[in-house]
Amino acid sequence: MTILAFILAGTLAAATPLLLAALGELITERAGVLNLGIEGMMALGAAVGFVVTYNTHAPVLGFAAAALAGLALSLVFAMLALGFMANQVAAGLAIGVLGLGLSSLIGKPLESQTLDAPAKLAIPLLADLPVIGALFEQDLVVFLTLALAVVIWAVLNHSKLGLIIRAVGENPSAARALGFRVLRIRLAAVAFGGAMAGMAGAYASTIYTPLWADGMIAGRGWIAVALVVFGTWAAGRIVFGALLFGALSLGGLIAQAAGVALPSQLLASLPYGVTILMLAVISSNRRRMRLNTVASLGQPFAG
């Protein structure tokens, strides 16, 4: 396998956990809520997903349990941020730390255990193409995640539900005056984001690297949050950012294997730095930021 084929084959899988979490956070933020607890929700989902899959040998159950775990933690966040109108930044950080702690606790008995990686699906014909054929041989979740990205883009831009979510995020008072239940819509958006973060964690721990190690999420939840902001709340740019991160993280591995004379820590940090740099360049367009920024993001709303 050539280096290019290796990167093409691995990029989508590396991008998938980021994309799952970022798409969930996109919906949450579009409704006007800033959830900074994504890292903790991913970590909790990773631990729960790993433990359930390890014991039941049913990856679907693992994903479902992880989604529920992420959702449950996001409801705690919603209780603070929406119910008690706590500062969303502080509430998100606190819930994130709670999630990391719970993750370590739940995963502890299975430290260093492994799972069998699920089989990959190859799309007929496309997967037989030279070099880029590797792109079309992926696990099921990768394809589902990409499909979901398209669905979320369509919902946000072309459906009434999307209009309502955006309206609530832009001007909650006006949305309320039109008769929309702002807090209920925000609660649903937070819960969706939490479930997605939980599944993102499960993907990382049961499919991408099917091995339990404490702290394995390693900041990917934060990258997901950064993707949403620097991707200026647009699904397409978020996908681009996630793929860029995926490709770079593989590039770093290859460079290490090829014996590039750079410290491995530097290479490992490359995807984080370059992704944020690229997205910062995209979002430095003031006009684009102003037109896409969620106006009420992070502000508590009473009533």
Added chain:
Amino acid sequence: MAPLLQLSGVSKRYGGVQANAGIDLRVDAGTIHAILGENGAGKSTLMKLIYGVERPDEGQVFWQGQAVALSSPSDARRLGIGMVFQHFSLFETLSVVQNMALIVPGSKAELATRIRDLGAAFGLSVDPQAMVHSLSVGERQRVEIIRCLLLNPKLLILDEPTSVLPPQSVALLFDTLRALRAKGMAILFISHKLEEIRELCDCATILRQGRVTARLDPRQGTAHDLATLMIGRPMPPPVHPTPHGLGEERLALTALSFANEDPFGVSLKDVSLSVRGGEILGIAGISGNGQQELAALISGEIALKSSASSVTLMSHPVGDLGAAARRKRGLAFVPEDRLGRGAVPDMSLADNALLTAHSRGLVQNGFINRKAERAFTAECITRFDVRTAGPQAEAGSLSGGNLQKFIMGREMMLNPSVLLVAQPTWGVDIGAASEIRQRLVAMRNAGAAIVVISEEIDELFEICDRLQVLHKGHLSPSLDVAATSVEQIGTYMIGAAA
């Protein structure tokens, strides 16, 4: 026949404030009914109760003779009540048709067709595909009205609809409303502008301090009678400035251009003005045509590094200086938003006085002189008749009119050479507004140069010596108030003057 809408004994209380007390109201189909009252008289609260945004504490609402309990605006819309808000409930990042689709069923293509049809039928033309942030205030109002009309309401509520329109557009709006009345619709028209109500409405209910003080036919009686009922005492007389000698030039803008990076903001193009001591220059125009940018460029909140000479104070170039440096040279500024920029709501009046009056001996060796601070504040409160518990009262606890008097007083006590005031009487009751205008004229007579940015044409005609009109970032030539007319100013306001 039962009236379309009837309210009986409706009351609403917010904390310690009785916003509405025992209100009775009857609205019939095919009429335009005015709700008249000062700021804070309870008009907006009453409309929120009718539209289901708030629920009454006491009393009953009847719709076509049936008692109804409205728990949300969607309930009201189902009955056939539509409302056009004063601060529009539109979403700027969505297109016109997307804004409609939020509450009106139907595909986007159908909606776009219906928007065009309604526009043609009622003189409300607007492009369905346009993004709301690119529309003028008048166009946004049309969008709001169309959004209501798409739901075929029987009752349309309009909250202060003319405050955002130039005189010519007001006439168009009235034609639209009369056409709707002829179709049998009932209209609740909320306003504090007396002549409009006399021109348009069939009946009027007057509110004062949350209670109904009169029900009458506004076409009988004069504007003066209505005003007396509305404020509970005769209208204060206007204070026209008398001509007198002018001093030297104090403030000048010369061919000032400013490219705004904010896509929702306005860029100023080739703006020139000059103000001398002893005169008031009024900047007329509808908000959103560059008023905020102009005020920020004069006050120094926006400094232009590259063209220092485009702004001069006492003939010194100051275009590159910040707000503090310009204040040191004798400029004082009263911004349009009292809470947040004019004053800090959570701080006491004394601490708020410190914010701009610190140079008046209130700070010594870096420490606050509390005694001097209290004395300055107390003097401001007495001299400018601010109704408050004292210097330690929180700024946010004052009514709009009293806080505005305090902020004006604080700036005037600095004896500025140039005073810039933006929207001096926005949301201020008639009594306080009249006092503020008198103070401005007195300061002019004492030799200060004053610039007043205001949307209220009547106010500008009352106190100004000269007027210039701002429209889409362009400033009109200077017009002598004695030699111009409301119509001429209106022509400049919509950019129709050559």
